[in-house]
Amino acid sequence: MESIEESSGIIDDEGNLFGVVNIVDALVVVLVLAVIVAGVSLVLTAGSDSDSSATEGTTNVTLDLGSQPEYVISQISIGDSYSPAGDSTLRITDIYVTPQGESTRAVVRAELSAPRSEDTLQYNGAPPRYGRQIEIQTDTYSATGTIREVGGSSEVTTTETEVLARANLSETEARQLSAGQSILVDGREAATIESVTTYGTENPDKKTVFLGLTLQTLSHNDKQEFGETTVRAGAGLSLPTDAGLIEGEIIRVGTTSQRGQPATRNVQLQVSGVSPLLAESITPGMTESFGGETTARITEVQRENATVVIRGQEGDIYERDHPVQQDVTFTANLSVRETEAGVTFKGQTLQQGRVITLDLGTVTIRATVVSGYQ
Incomplete structure (x- = not known):
């Protein structure tokens, strides 16, 4: 009866566990298992930390593509996408085009998708910084743009x-x-x-x-x-x-209008020393008009021989009528604009002595302002 109790103990007289495994060997096995469990736990924890620090992120950027030929501009469309790397993608969300000389300038908004590390997007291995150049390549065109804005909405403002x-x-x-x-x-x-x-x-x-x-x-x-x-x-x-x-x-x-308020003025003008043919061609009723808008209308005309200054044999100075040339003084109703700085005609301030040009259809004349400009 006593031998049965001894043999049924956990550790027998020879140090065997349950009479089968040596206690020292059992401790070694337990230690090895503990090391394995700790290692697996460390690997899983590290993997979990790595996944949490490299999550997917997106941001919007404005890309200035600069001047582009018409055949490229015509191919750029909203929704175009490009992946320079397996974890980075660009997608065009809006387009803005303007004339630039004889070519066209293109600016696009694009959404960048890439891994995010510590709140910083890593698009194709680097953050989308101002001034960085980014390529766009599709089946129909290739272009390179410079980042000029980061963040904001998906549309060009x-x-x-x-x-x-x-x-x-x-x-x-x-x-x-x-x-x-x-x-x-x-x-x-x-x-x-x-x-x-x-x-x-x-x-x-x-x-x-x-x-x-x-x-x-x-x-x-x-x-x-x-x-x-x-x-x-x-x-x-x-x-x-x-x-x-x-x-x-x-x-x-900030405005589509010229300065001042529109008005009309009767201004006295003069052309001096012209041929009789030109003098006779200036008549009342003549107008400068374009597209149904009248800029000037001649209402009165006076002609007289032009004067010349001659010196006599004794050195005396005389004023005489020119035998051919004429002076023409006429009144024209001008479409002007009244500004705080004065009255303007064709965008220029009217002043005494100023020369203005009138295209009267059959003749173009340069006349000097005499009066009526204030």
Whole structure:
């Protein structure tokens, strides 16, 4: 009976566990198992930490693609995507195009998807920093853009900016412009012509045209941009129209009108020492008109022989009538604008002695302002 109890103990007299395994060997096995369990736990914990520090993220950027040929511009579409690496993707979400000289400038908004590490997106191995260049490659085109904005919405932010521009055009070009016309670039509206005012010049084939425009501008660094132009007075402006490419200059920003209020003035003008043929060609009722708008109308005309100064044999000075040439003094009703600085005609201030040009259809004259300009 006693031998049965001894043999049924946990550890027998020979140090065997349950009479089968040596206790020392059992402790070694337990230690090895503990090490294995700890290692597996460490690996799983490390894997879990790695996954939490490299999660997927997205952000929106503005990419300036610069000047692009028409065949590239026509291929760029919303939804175009490109993956430079297996964990990074770019998708175009909005497009903005403007004329830039004889080519077109493209700016796009794009969504970048990539791993995020410590709140920083790692697109194709680096953060999307300002100034970084990013490629876009599709089956139909390839382009490279510079990051100029990070974050924000998925759409390009544009503003309607009113300007008044001046351009010198041929008569044919001027006649093809009218209020309400839309200026399209790749089928997208880049500007709208709000008003057209046309004046004659010394060259009967050339016109000075004032265009009131609403531009779809891009906001950047608290400034408005149209193509490569920062919108400001004195800046150049290129517009593709039905009349061709118009090269002009911005005169005013924030309005489509010339300065002052429209009015009419009867101004006395004079041309001196002209031939009898030219003098006789200036008659009441003649007008400078374009597109149904009258700029000037002659109402009264006076002619007299021009005077010349001669010196006698004794050195005396005499004033005599010229045998051929004539002086013509006439009154013209002019379409002017009254400003705080004075009265303007064709964008220039009227002053005594100032020379203005009138294109009267059959004749173009340069006349000197005598009175009536105030």
